[in-house]
Every structure is written in C-alpha cells, then in structure tokens.
Amino acid sequence: MRNALTSSTGIAEPAPGGAQAVVRALSLLSLVGRGGSEGLGLGQLAQASGLSRPTVRRLLLALGTARMVEQDRQTRRYHLGPEAYLLGSFAEHRHGILTHARPSMQRLARDSGDTVLLTIPQDDHTLCLERVEGDFQIRTHALMRGDRKPAGVGAGALALMAALPPAEAEALRRRVAHLTGDLAPALSQDEAAARQQGYALNPGRIVPGSWGLGVAILWPDGRPAAALSIAAIEDRMRPDRRPELIAALQREARIVEGSLAALDIPPDTKAKRRTE
Incomplete structure (x- = not known):
C-alpha cells in the first residue's frame, strides 16, 4: 500500500544553467535503474520524471551513447547499460x-x-x-x-x-x-x-x-x-x-x-x- 509519504520515483529539482541537463540525465538514469528487470518504457519515464517525451528521448539517447542505458529491441523498454554495471562494480566494495x-x-x-x-x-x-x-x-x-x-x-x-x-x-x-x-x-x-x-x-x-x-x-x-x-x-x-x-x-x-x-x-x- 502506497501513500503520499512514499515515492519510488521523481526527478531532482533542476539546477541553474548548463548543469540542468546533467542533473536531469542523472536523475533519469536513477529512474531507469529502479525499473528492475522489467525495465521502463519511454512513456513511463516521461510520466515519472515530469519531463516531456522529446526531452526524455534526447536524454536517453545521450545516456545510451555513453552505454549507461540500453533499450530492449523487442519490448522497447529501457534498462541500465554495461557501463552503469561496470561503474557500480567499481563502487561496490566502498559503497x-x-x-x-x-x-x-x-x-x-x-x-x-x-x-x-x-x-x-x-x-x-x-x-x-x-x-x-x-x-x-x-x-x-x-x-x-x-x-x-x-x-x-x-x-x-x-x-x-x-x-x-x-x-x-x-x-x-x-x-x-x-x-x-x-x-x-x-x-x-x-x-x-x-x-x-x-x-x-x-x-x-x-x-x-x-x-x-x-x-x-x-x-x-x-x-x-x-x-x-x-x-x-x-x-x-x-x-x-x-x-x-x-x-x-x-x-x-x-x-x-x-x-x-x-x-x-x-x-x-x-x-x-x-x-x-
């Protein structure tokens, strides 16, 4: 049972200037990571983040180029990519x-x-x-x-x-x-x-x-x-x-x-x- 005090998603407040895109991309990456094994679709990510679908698509393309996220060709859902896994493994021992x-x-x-x-x-x-x-x-x-x-x-x-x-x-x-x-x-x-x-x-x-x-x-x-x-x-x-x-x-x-x-x-x- 969920309530107003519980949230599993949400984009961070945008930062001023050029840092806004970075904050949004990293927050979107966090949302993708919480999608679990089923992944999340473009519409779900747009709704959860409060961003427009074109903005989410642009950010996902950038994250995909960096191999931080990847899209399943059959389901069209997004998952964390190999680079995210690699970075996570580097941080595992410390964090x-x-x-x-x-x-x-x-x-x-x-x-x-x-x-x-x-x-x-x-x-x-x-x-x-x-x-x-x-x-x-x-x-x-x-x-x-x-x-x-x-x-x-x-x-x-x-x-x-x-x-x-x-x-x-x-x-x-x-x-x-x-x-x-x-x-x-x-x-x-x-x-x-x-x-x-x-x-x-x-x-x-x-x-x-x-x-x-x-x-x-x-x-x-x-x-x-x-x-x-x-x-x-x-x-x-x-x-x-x-x-x-x-x-x-x-x-x-x-x-x-x-x-x-x-x-x-x-x-x-x-x-x-x-x-x-």
Whole structure:
C-alpha cells in the first residue's frame, strides 16, 4: 500500500544553467535503474520524471551513447547499460552496503519470519535499498524496495535520524516538516524515544496495523550509514516479543558495522592480512 509519504520515483529539482541537463540525465538514469528487470518504457519515464517525451528521448539517447542505458529491441523498454554495471562494480566494495548487510538481512528474516528492510539516507529522504521476506504468511507492504520517504518516516528512517547529532536532526526535521504534515509531532516524539532507547519503534504511524523496529548501522566515524528494520503486522510486534527482535537487530547491525570498519584498514595492512 502506497501513500503520499512514499515515492519510488521523481526527478531532482533542476539546477541553474548548463548543469540542468546533467542533473536531469542523472536523475533519469536513477529512474531507469529502479525499473528492475522489467525495465521502463519511454512513456513511463516521461510520466515519472515530469519531463516531456522529446526531452526524455534526447536524454536517453545521450545516456545510451555513453552505454549507461540500453533499450530492449523487442519490448522497447529501457534498462541500465554495461557501463552503469561496470561503474557500480567499481563502487561496490566502498559503497555497496547491501553486500555487507545482505547476510544479516537473510538471517533476520529466517529467524523472525517477518520482513527485513535495509534503509539508507538520501539527503532529506531515505531509500529502501532492499527487502527480504520471512516465511510468515501475513506481511506488511507499507515499504517496498526502491521506495523513498521523507527523513524520519518509518522505523528505519527514525533510527537513522536518531543516530544524528541532535542539532542536525532538528534541522533535518524542520526541512521535512512540510512533507510529514500532521505526523510531525508524533514522529518527533518517536525520534526522541529512539535516541534514548537505542532503537526505533514505528507503532503504525504511516499505515495502521503496520509496525516496525529499526536499528542504525554506523560508519566507523559514528555517522549513520544505513538502518536495519523488521516490519510486521501489529500482532507480531507484541511487547513480549520486541526484546527478542531488538536484540537480533542490534546484533546484526554490529556485524555489518564490523564489515564497514574493515573498509578503513590501510591497504598495506589488508595485503599483509591476506598473506597471513
């Protein structure tokens, strides 16, 4: 179920001057990437981006020339191209947090039976990077892979905001207040509780009956890198069950943080360890 606080697409605000075309092209590239294995057609991209079909076609031609996107000859849908894959593989070791978090997500989904989400910060929003389903038959679909929400909306997003310095979190909360509307006071209280407790609880704020628990994953310098969260129906988030889920989330978050910390090992130390 989608709502006004959730968006899976959207072109960034245009920049002044010649940078506008670059911003639009990169935003369009992001939309193509979120099209998944089915890809997206020209009309879909035009509608999602808010750009005219001729503008989208021109940008796609430029991206195609750079091999960043490609068009399926049969379906006429657009997909990420080989150069996008190559660049992504270069960045995977440093920025591919999903690579480090996926084993933890799989363990959490297996052990809890519920849905496990990985959320990352994106300026004044958060992005659901991945979703792993457990085997419990009744699931919540309040947040899907690729969905973007304003900062602080949802258990994972709350955990990310609570991991920021208080002044920075307050400034961020003010910037997104026009997006959260009547939810803003309750979200502020939820964030304060998350900061004190070390985990975030979303008691069905966005979609009634859809609850979540979230824990932040930190970079070695203490900045929030992502958040692991478990989403389930209200009956699966009873007070007597929460401590077990929170402990599991915190344990797996620490494991992912250990993997991220290893990225800062000096190259000569890494080489030495590989030879030991």
